[in-house]
Amino acid sequence: MNETLIEIGQRAQTAADQVALLDTATKNRALGAMADALRTHQNEIITANQADLAQATDMPKKFTDRLMVNEQRVADMANGLRTVARLADPTARIDRGWINADGLQILQRWVPLGVIGIIFEARPNVTVDATGLTFKSGNAVILRGGKEAIRTNTALANILRAALEKQGLPADAVQLIEDTSHELAQEMMNLTDYIDVLIPRGGRGLIQRVVKTATVPVIETGAGNCHVYIDKDAALQMATDITVKAKVQRPSVCNAAEKLLIHRDVAAKFLPTIAQALLDHGVQLRGDDQARVIVPQMQAASNADWDTEYNDLVMAVKVVDSLDDAIQHINHHSTHHSEVIVTDSIERGRAFQQRINSACVYVNASTRFTDGGVFGFGAEIGISTQKLHARGPMGLDQLTTIKYEITGSGQVRH
Amino acid sequence: MNETLIEIGQRAQTAADQVALLDTATKNRALGAMADALRTHQNEIITANQADLAQATDMPKKFTDRLMVNEQRVADMANGLRTVARLADPTARIDRGWINADGLQILQRWVPLGVIGIIFEARPNVTVDATGLTFKSGNAVILRGGKEAIRTNTALANILRAALEKQGLPADAVQLIEDTSHELAQEMMNLTDYIDVLIPRGGRGLIQRVVKTATVPVIETGAGNCHVYIDKDAALQMATDITVKAKVQRPSVCNAAEKLLIHRDVAAKFLPTIAQALLDHGVQLRGDDQARVIVPQMQAASNADWDTEYNDLVMAVKVVDSLDDAIQHINHHSTHHSEVIVTDSIERGRAFQQRINSACVYVNASTRFTDGGVFGFGAEIGISTQKLHARGPMGLDQLTTIKYEITGSGQVRH
Numbered sequence: 001m002n003e004t005l006i007e008i009g010q011r012a013q014t015a016a017d018q019v020a021l022l023d024t025a026t027k028n029r030a031l032g033a034m035a036d037a038l039r040t041h042q043n044e045i046i047t048a049n050q051a052d053l054a055q056a057t058d059m060p061k062k063f064t065d066r067l068m069v070n071e072q073r074v075a076d077m078a079n080g081l082r083t084v085a086r087l088a089d090p091t092a093r094i095d096r097g098w099i100n101a102d103g104l105q106i107l108q109r110w111v112p113l114g115v116i117g118i119i120f121e122a123r124p125n126v127t128v129d130a131t132g133l134t135f136k137s138g139n140a141v142i143l144r145g146g147k148e149a150i151r152t153n154t155a156l157a158n159i160l161r162a163a164l165e166k167q168g169l170p171a172d173a174v175q176l177i178e179d180t181s182h183e184l185a186q187e188m189m190n191l192t193d194y195i196d197v198l199i200p201r202g203g204r205g206l207i208q209r210v211v212k213t214a215t216v217p218v219i220e221t222g223a224g225n226c227h228v229y230i231d232k233d234a235a236l237q238m239a240t241d242i243t244v245k246a247k248v249q250r251p252s253v254c255n256a257a258e259k260l261l262i263h264r265d266v267a268a269k270f271l272p273t274i275a276q277a278l279l280d281h282g283v284q285l286r287g288d289d290q291a292r293v294i295v296p297q298m299q300a301a302s303n304a305d306w307d308t309e310y311n312d313l314v315m316a317v318k319v320v321d322s323l324d325d326a327i328q329h330i331n332h333h334s335t336h337h338s339e340v341i342v343t344d345s346i347e348r349g350r351a352f353q354q355r356i357n358s359a360c361v362y363v364n365a366s367t368r369f370t371d372g373g374v375f376g377f378g379a380e381i382g383i384s385t386q387k388l389h390a391r392g393p394m395g396l397d398q399l400t401t402i403k404y405e406i407t408g409s410g411q412v413r414h
Numbered sequence: 415m416n417e418t419l420i421e422i423g424q425r426a427q428t429a430a431d432q433v434a435l436l437d438t439a440t441k442n443r444a445l446g447a448m449a450d451a452l453r454t455h456q457n458e459i460i461t462a463n464q465a466d467l468a469q470a471t472d473m474p475k476k477f478t479d480r481l482m483v484n485e486q487r488v489a490d491m492a493n494g495l496r497t498v499a500r501l502a503d504p505t506a507r508i509d510r511g512w513i514n515a516d517g518l519q520i521l522q523r524w525v526p527l528g529v530i531g532i533i534f535e536a537r538p539n540v541t542v543d544a545t546g547l548t549f550k551s552g553n554a555v556i557l558r559g560g561k562e563a564i565r566t567n568t569a570l571a572n573i574l575r576a577a578l579e580k581q582g583l584p585a586d587a588v589q590l591i592e593d594t595s596h597e598l599a600q601e602m603m604n605l606t607d608y609i610d611v612l613i614p615r616g617g618r619g620l621i622q623r624v625v626k627t628a629t630v631p632v633i634e635t636g637a638g639n640c641h642v643y644i645d646k647d648a649a650l651q652m653a654t655d656i657t658v659k660a661k662v663q664r665p666s667v668c669n670a671a672e673k674l675l676i677h678r679d680v681a682a683k684f685l686p687t688i689a690q691a692l693l694d695h696g697v698q699l700r701g702d703d704q705a706r707v708i709v710p711q712m713q714a715a716s717n718a719d720w721d722t723e724y725n726d727l728v729m730a731v732k733v734v735d736s737l738d739d740a741i742q743h744i745n746h747h748s749t750h751h752s753e754v755i756v757t758d759s760i761e762r763g764r765a766f767q768q769r770i771n772s773a774c775v776y777v778n779a780s781t782r783f784t785d786g787g788v789f790g791f792g793a794e795i796g797i798s799t800q801k802l803h804a805r806g807p808m809g810l811d812q813l814t815t816i817k818y819e820i821t822g823s824g825q826v827r828h
Contacts, residue, residue, distance in 0.1 A: 017769070020768075021768060021769070098790065100783075100788060100789060100790050101788075101790070102779075102783065102788065104779055104783060106789060113801055113802075114771075114801065196801055196802075197801075197802060212629075215626075217631075217800075217802050219802075238824040241824060241826050242824065242826055245826035245827060245828070246826070249826070249827055249828070349821070353819040353821075354434075354435060355431070355435070357528075358817070359817065359818060360817075360818045360820060361817065361818070361819055361820065362820045362821070362822065363819075363820070363821045363822065364821065364822045364823055364824050364825075365516075365518055365820060365821070365822025365823075365824070365825040365826070366825065366826040366827050368826070368827040369514075369516065369518060369820065369822075369825070369827060370818075374514060374515075374516065374827075375514060375520060375818075376512065376514055376515070386631075387527055387528065387610055387611075387815040388527075388610075388611060388631050388633075388802060388803040388815065389802040389803040391815050391816050391817065392816070392817075392818050401801040401802065401805050402805050402806070403772070403773065403774075403775065403805065403806075404773060404774045404775070404784075404789075404806050405767040405775055405777075406774060406775065406776045406777070406779060406783065407763070407767075407776070407777045407778065407779070408776065408777065408778045408779025408783075409778055409779075410652040410655060410656065410778050410779070411778075411779040411780065411783070412655050412656055412659035412660070412663070412779070412780040412782070413659060413663055413780050413782040413783060413788075414659070414663070
């Protein structure tokens with residue numbers, strides 16, 4: 001095991017033990033100081049970022065858009081930290097407690113997870129966002145970002161660490177791994193003695209690599225292959241609005257709709273209108289045989305289409321025979337993120353919500369609402385598509401675990 | 415991948431989808447029918463068990479004690495199912511719901527995990543206990559027990575399955591793997607497409623093997639190296655009672671105390687009395703140098719002692735210089751199960767509860783209270799010593815995950 005990494009792990013654990021004991025006001029003050037420091041040092045950040053961008057000239061525009069940091073983006077990151085400071089501290093809350101039959105007072109406390117590892121790609125804002133959320137919930141964070149953003153990330157981490165130190169708080173609550181090799185990322189995924197949970201942030205390739213190879217527990221986030229199902233009892237206007245907006249409003253994100261299923265009873269009537277609206281927004285359509293009979297402009301969908309997250313202006317369309325068929329298709333092909341039924345039937349809406357095996361199941365609303373901010377969590381570290389520990393948008397609460405604090409007066413078990 | 419195992423997994427998933435939709439009354443009726451069936455067929459169970467016992471003549475008595483099933487034990491298993499039938503159904507509860515700013519109704523539902531795998535040793539009662547808890551919480555279970563109990567487990571599983579079938583319910587909600595080879599257990603640990611979570615039940619060797627090699631998410635349970643720390647502000651009588659009872663009342667279980675730490679200010683005064691009480695109960699004591707100066711009858715503790723779960727009438731004793739030393743020692747050596755401080759100081763009790771990194775942290779009460787029944791959960795499937803998903807005693811609630819059911823009236827995101 002890499003010596004540097006073990007030292008990083010040890011320092012993170014020591015810092016985590018200290019941060020876990022800080023009161024809420026101290027943590028909020030530190031978040032404010034980190035936000036101020038980002039603004040004060042914005043030129044350093046932007047200079048470092050320009051050096052990163054200069055190395056990334058042959059990357060696609062989508063990539064450099066995400067990598068780029070300007071004054072506005074520094075302000076956004078700083079504001080993000082201030083937003084987190086205003087959120088309720090889960091570790092300060094006692095939701096559950098009781099006196100058991102033996103007279104023991106049992107309190108269920110929310111406590112920090114400890115050390116959280118974040119593996120991410122070339123999005124420098126993750127350095128700041130992850131720091132804010134992990135710190136507020138009382139954890140230490142170890143960040144390993146993509147090599148294309150290493151100068152920006154290093155500048156950001158150094159500024160955040162210096163701000164903590166200036167407050168008399170442990171800088172090692174935030175550590176960035178400067179070695180961006182694959183080997184080191186691999187070792188980080190196996191650092192079970194020091195990292196309590198790993199959260200990968202990025203594309204499907206990254207997330208699958210972490211899920212498949214990490215021995216540290218992983219929370220899988222952000223893979224979306226979201227479905228809109230238009231039921232036979234749907235109204236055309238609502239069906240069109242939801243489908244089009246869920247597809248085109250921000251096609252690159254994980255809660256965008258990728259697939260349209262439509263009940264055969266309304267396919268001939270609805271599909272031409274809906275398809276035209278999608279085509280008007282520049283969406284490329286790929287249909288199954290039945291859909292293509294109705295809308296001949298569609299290309300033929302391949303089997304692989306049903307499992308593909310496009311993150312782009314592409315949508316595959318399938319005509320289904322029944323609600324049952326829709327549910328089966330979705331449960332088989334989705335990434336269990338967000339799905340919607342458009343229907344005016346209470347019974348059919350309820351059946352869809354009960355039987356679809358996804359984190360967020362909508363009746364008559366866009367999948368695009370799956371978002372920590374929209375849900376009212378204030379901020380999110382990702383959207384979990386797994387069932388254990390956290391599911392759906394993950395806010396501060398999901399970065400904690402529980403501990404039972406039990407107080408007696410000498411009770412023993414006989 | 416083993417074909418039989420894949421078929422078992424597919425059948426389990428189909429059954430899980432059906433069981434998830436059953437209402438509480440139907441599940442409770444089925445649990446009652448399973449309990450009745452065990453009583454009706456008790457002779458088959460006992461005959462099968464005698465065949466298992468006949469093969470186990472060269473095993474230690476402790477082993478055959480656990481393997482043995484008689485009329486009383488069949489009655490206990492049946493009563494266990496009836497107890498579970500009386501518990502509240504977590505999937506019928508809606509604890510949280512709200513209307514967000516967009517007017518969406520967001521309900522956080524508790525839903526079954528899906529398919530739960532249980533890998534266990536030669537304790538036939540696990541077949542029934544695990545079935546009761548997983549079924550009541552709406553899951554399907556795949557059981558893989560030790561080869562020494564295969565005839566008993568097969569008899570039990572067949573009776574439970576037949577009882578389900580008779581109620582018109584899917585027998586495949588309960589499946590026992592009849593191939594008890596290590597190879598098959600290994601394949602089960604990698605059956606990620608069909609098993610949502612694995613819960614190993616048994617000794618440390620089994621649990622560590624599952625944790626280290628499974629790719630299916632695991633909940634680690636039941637490893638205990640529990641500490642009693644006697645603070646300088648403790649009363650001798652309470653300190654003695656808690657230490658002795660936590661050690662001797664049932665030394666084979668995971669919540670028994672294995673280590674005694676004592677503050678140096680009270681060691682010379684307290685240790686002779688406490689050690690004598692332990693020796694009177696036949697406890698073998700192993701001390702560090704300072705403890706052995708005070709109680710010369712102690713053997714010398716080795717470094718390995720501090721990390722060992724004896725599950726026997728053995729206790730290691732250490733004199734510590736301070737509360738800080740006690741906390742550091744415990745956080746370093748414990749399995750994060752249950753620890754206790756005996757003290758009359760509010761400040762020191764609180765510091766111990768806040769800084770000890772274990773599932774259950776006691777002030778002035780025995781570690782032996784860490785138990786789903788004692789906590790008021792009605793029953794437990796194990797005691798989680800990990801931080802993710804579940805921590806401490808795991809009842810029905812911990813066999814569920816959440817799902818957000820969101821209902822709108824055509825809302826889209828602009």
